[in-house]
Amino acid sequence: MDRPYLELCDLAVGYGGRALLSHISFSLDKGGITTLTGPNGAGKSTILKTVTRRIPAVSGEIRLDGTELRAIAPRALASKMAVVLTDRARPELMTCFDVAAAGRYPYTGSFGLLTRRDREIVNDALAQVNAADISLQDFSSVSDGQRQCVLLARAIAQEPEIIVLDEPTSFLDIRHKIELLEILRRMAKERGVTILMSLHEIDLASKVSDRIVCVGAGGISAWGEPREVFSDESVRRLYGLERGFYNAALGSVELARPQGVPRVFVVGGGGYGIPYYRQLQKAGIPFYAGILPENDIDLAVAAPLAAAVVRCGAFQPAAQGEIDAARELIDTCDTVIDSGCPAGASNGAGELLSYARLRGKQILSGPEGLKEAVL
Amino acid sequence: MNERRNALRYGAVFLCLAALFLLSLVWSINSGSVRIPVGEIWRILLHRGAIERGDMAADASAFNIIWKIRLPRLLLAAVLGGALSLSGFLLQTFFRNPIAGPFVLGISSGAKMFLAIVTIALSAWMPAVPLAVTVTAAFLGSMLSMLAALVLGGRTRSMSMLLVIGIMVSYICSAVTDFLINFAREADIVNLTNWSMGSFSAASWRDVKISALIVLPTLAGVFLLSKPLSAYALGEGYALSVGLDVKRFRVVLIVLSSVLSACVTAFAGPISFVGIAVPHICRILLKSSKPILMIPASFLCGAVFCMACDLVARTVFSPTELSVGTVTSAIGAPIVIWLMASRHREQGGGSNG
Numbered sequence: 001m002d003r004p005y006l007e008l009c010d011l012a013v014g015y016g017g018r019a020l021l022s023h024i025s026f027s028l029d030k031g032g033i034t035t036l037t038g039p040n041g042a043g044k045s046t047i048l049k050t051v052t053r054r055i056p057a058v059s060g061e062i063r064l065d066g067t068e069l070r071a072i073a074p075r076a077l078a079s080k081m082a083v084v085l086t087d088r089a090r091p092e093l094m095t096c097f098d099v100a101a102a103g104r105y106p107y108t109g110s111f112g113l114l115t116r117r118d119r120e121i122v123n124d125a126l127a128q129v130n131a132a133d134i135s136l137q138d139f140s141s142v143s144d145g146q147r148q149c150v151l152l153a154r155a156i157a158q159e160p161e162i163i164v165l166d167e168p169t170s171f172l173d174i175r176h177k178i179e180l181l182e183i184l185r186r187m188a189k190e191r192g193v194t195i196l197m198s199l200h201e202i203d204l205a206s207k208v209s210d211r212i213v214c215v216g217a218g219g220i221s222a223w224g225e226p227r228e229v230f231s232d233e234s235v236r237r238l239y240g241l242e243r244g245f246y247n248a249a250l251g252s253v254e255l256a257r258p259q260g261v262p263r264v265f266v267v268g269g270g271g272y273g274i275p276y277y278r279q280l281q282k283a284g285i286p287f288y289a290g291i292l293p294e295n296d297i298d299l300a301v302a303a304p305l306a307a308a309v310v311r312c313g314a315f316q317p318a319a320q321g322e323i324d325a326a327r328e329l330i331d332t333c334d335t336v337i338d339s340g341c342p343a344g345a346s347n348g349a350g351e352l353l354s355y356a357r358l359r360g361k362q363i364l365s366g367p368e369g370l371k372e373a374v375l
Numbered sequence: 376m377n378e379r380r381n382a383l384r385y386g387a388v389f390l391c392l393a394a395l396f397l398l399s400l401v402w403s404i405n406s407g408s409v410r411i412p413v414g415e416i417w418r419i420l421l422h423r424g425a426i427e428r429g430d431m432a433a434d435a436s437a438f439n440i441i442w443k444i445r446l447p448r449l450l451l452a453a454v455l456g457g458a459l460s461l462s463g464f465l466l467q468t469f470f471r472n473p474i475a476g477p478f479v480l481g482i483s484s485g486a487k488m489f490l491a492i493v494t495i496a497l498s499a500w501m502p503a504v505p506l507a508v509t510v511t512a513a514f515l516g517s518m519l520s521m522l523a524a525l526v527l528g529g530r531t532r533s534m535s536m537l538l539v540i541g542i543m544v545s546y547i548c549s550a551v552t553d554f555l556i557n558f559a560r561e562a563d564i565v566n567l568t569n570w571s572m573g574s575f576s577a578a579s580w581r582d583v584k585i586s587a588l589i590v591l592p593t594l595a596g597v598f599l600l601s602k603p604l605s606a607y608a609l610g611e612g613y614a615l616s617v618g619l620d621v622k623r624f625r626v627v628l629i630v631l632s633s634v635l636s637a638c639v640t641a642f643a644g645p646i647s648f649v650g651i652a653v654p655h656i657c658r659i660l661l662k663s664s665k666p667i668l669m670i671p672a673s674f675l676c677g678a679v680f681c682m683a684c685d686l687v688a689r690t691v692f693s694p695t696e697l698s699v700g701t702v703t704s705a706i707g708a709p710i711v712i713w714l715m716a717s718r719h720r721e722q723g724g725g726s727n728g
Contacts, residue, residue, distance in 0.1 A: 052615075052616060053615070054612060054615060073618075074618040074619070074620060075618040076618075077618065078616065078617045078618030079618075081616070082616065083612070083613070083616040085610075085612045085613065085616075087610045087611075087612045087613070089609045089610045089613065091608045091609055091664070092473075092608075092658065092664045093658055093662060093663055093664040094608065094664065098665070099609065102605065102606060102608070102609055102613065102617070103617070105602070105605075105606050105617035105618065105619070106617055106618050108602065110599070110602060111598075111601060111602055111667060112601065112602035112605055112606075112667065113667075136377050154609075154613075158617065
């Protein structure tokens with residue numbers, strides 16, 4: 001790992017010689033997954049098109065395996081780099097096998113006839129993407145997810161050192177998204193294939209990638225490991241999130257916090273509270289949450305959604321001061337939701353509920369209670 | 376398993392096409408306004424040298440009908456029909472559009488316009504425009520109108536826009552032609568009128584030789600293109616990524632298909648629908664769009680189609696002869712409509728399922 005496999009040095013990209021993004025510098029190690037993220041129209045595709053030589057660089061340099069990209073002959077580049085594009089390819093009367101076999105183009109003879117070895121490689125590529133069973137089906141008759149997998153098989157059959165994918169997960173359902181990213185992970189890890197792609201889903205990007213490149217207006221706003229790049233704050237800035245919230249620890253996205261004076265207190269903890277928080281958010285009802293230990297999963301969701309959260313230390317029972325603070329909030333509410341957190345829990349759930357009962361608050365619990373609260 | 380089934384299918388299709396080719400050859404040579412017994416035809420065909428030398432007796436008019444009229448006409452229909460349908464296949468691949476064809480893209484109207492200009496311009500000096508001039512003018516006109524469509528369409532990335540531009544170019548050319556014809560003397564444009572009907576009737580051995588000399592090497596060139604053609608099927612982006620020089624490929628593709636269709640328009644006039652219908656028929660027969668199969672199949676099927684249409688044109692209302700363009704349209708257009716309709720149904724079903 002002495003030198004990076006792909007290097008972009010002070011690159012400027014754009015159309016017709018006009019730079020859309022400039023001062024782009026980052027590099028990819030062999031066998032690593034690098035993901036470009038950023039808002040729509042930021043120029044992720046433009047960077048990828050430049051790297052794959054569909055459009056010329058405005059200025060700067062790209063080096064592939066130490067060689068200036070411009071200097072590589074098309075055929076030589078084809079045996080190093082394969083692509084999966086956003087173009088909706090709808091070829092006529094081609095089976096999935098035929099489509100995947102198109103990846104053998106750089107290796108076949110002048111009439112493009114497949115040898116036995118070519119066939120083996122194509123079948124292996126289809127097996128890699130779990131598409132061996134649809135190999136003989138018409139490409140235009142399979143689902144979007146399968147089609148994307150077959151296009152990936154095409155790229156794999158090209159036996160490249162690097163695969164460049166533009167938004168490979170768009171139009172895919174969650175199962176196919178995960179499947180596709182798992183295949184990429186495997187390609188990178190087992191075969192040492194370098195992967196460069198763009199993804200919309202920052203949650204998936206942070207989970208699958210070794211390196212993240214944030215493409216913001218005008219250039220690259222951050223580059224590094226996901227945990228360095230994706231703080232709650234940096235994602236907010238990158239996407240100009242004003243209302244929603246990105247949770248770096250979970251890699252999840254929350255919608256905006258309901259506005260107004262809360263009349264509801266959710267007694268949660270240990271993950272019991274999350275469905276209630278989400279439901280209240282959807283109904284636009286502001287709420288308090290508590291008492292949540294600093295390491296509690298509920299806190300990750302409650303923090304961005306609740307008007308206020310009463311917290312306690314990690315791995316510690318709730319202190320008296322914290323219980324008092326929660327009681328004060330309960331006093332201002334009409335309704336207390338019992339999310340089902342065990343009454344004996346050390347976060348004082350049981351105590352809070354008996355206090356609420358004592359003060360004559362309406363106590364709602366279970367799914368029915370939730371429905372009632374939303375009404 | 377499946378490969379064997381496919382190979383069987385391909386083999387069967389090519390065998391059928393070859394059989395049909397022979398059948399239409401024999402049938403065409405055997406039919407016409409003058410009845411010649413089959414045995415006599417064989418004798419005339421097989422012993423040409425002997426009969427010419429006078430070693431063998433044969434009816435002179437039958438000999439002339441076979442060797443000077445029917446055979447060149449038949450072969451011209453075969454060569455040009457193949458060329459036309461191959462050109463259609465190339466254009467459909469290029470435009471990624473099933474209704475692309477030389478006729479739709481204004482090639483024939485360009486040829487006709489150019490021919491009209493040349494005919495009328497030359498009529499002042501010579502009473503009859505020589506065939507070589509007609510052929511050259513039509514050829515140049517085809518190439519120029521194709522070029523015009525490409526230059527105008529070059530700015531747009533959308534292939535359907537290019538198609539629209541092609542159609543518009545064709546209308547402009549037709550308008551210019553009609554304008555010129557309005558001011559021309561009847562006698563001067565007889566040539567043009569005959570040409571624009573589309574016919575193989577004036578075929579001579581020289582026509583057959585020249586068109587074969589143009590078409591067969593082009594066919595070989597197209598064969599060499601079968602690998603990039605297959606790479607192009609997935610779209611330009613993917614073609615580029617596997618190392619295809621897309622720009623050069625597109626130029627070569629357009630030049631080859633223009634040469635083919637220009638050759639047809641030059642020798643036989645505008646013959647519509649062969650270029651659209653025949654490649655579709657081949658795709659359906661082969662259940663594949665692999666260029667390496669489609670190229671020979673289109674050529675062969677186009678040859679059969681044109682020979683059969685020509686046979687219909689000259690025999691059905693005999694002694695009145697239809698123009699072959701009339702017959703190809705009458706047969707080809709319904710086929711295209713039917714194909715489009717069934718394709719649409721298929722795609723609709725596919726996206727639901």
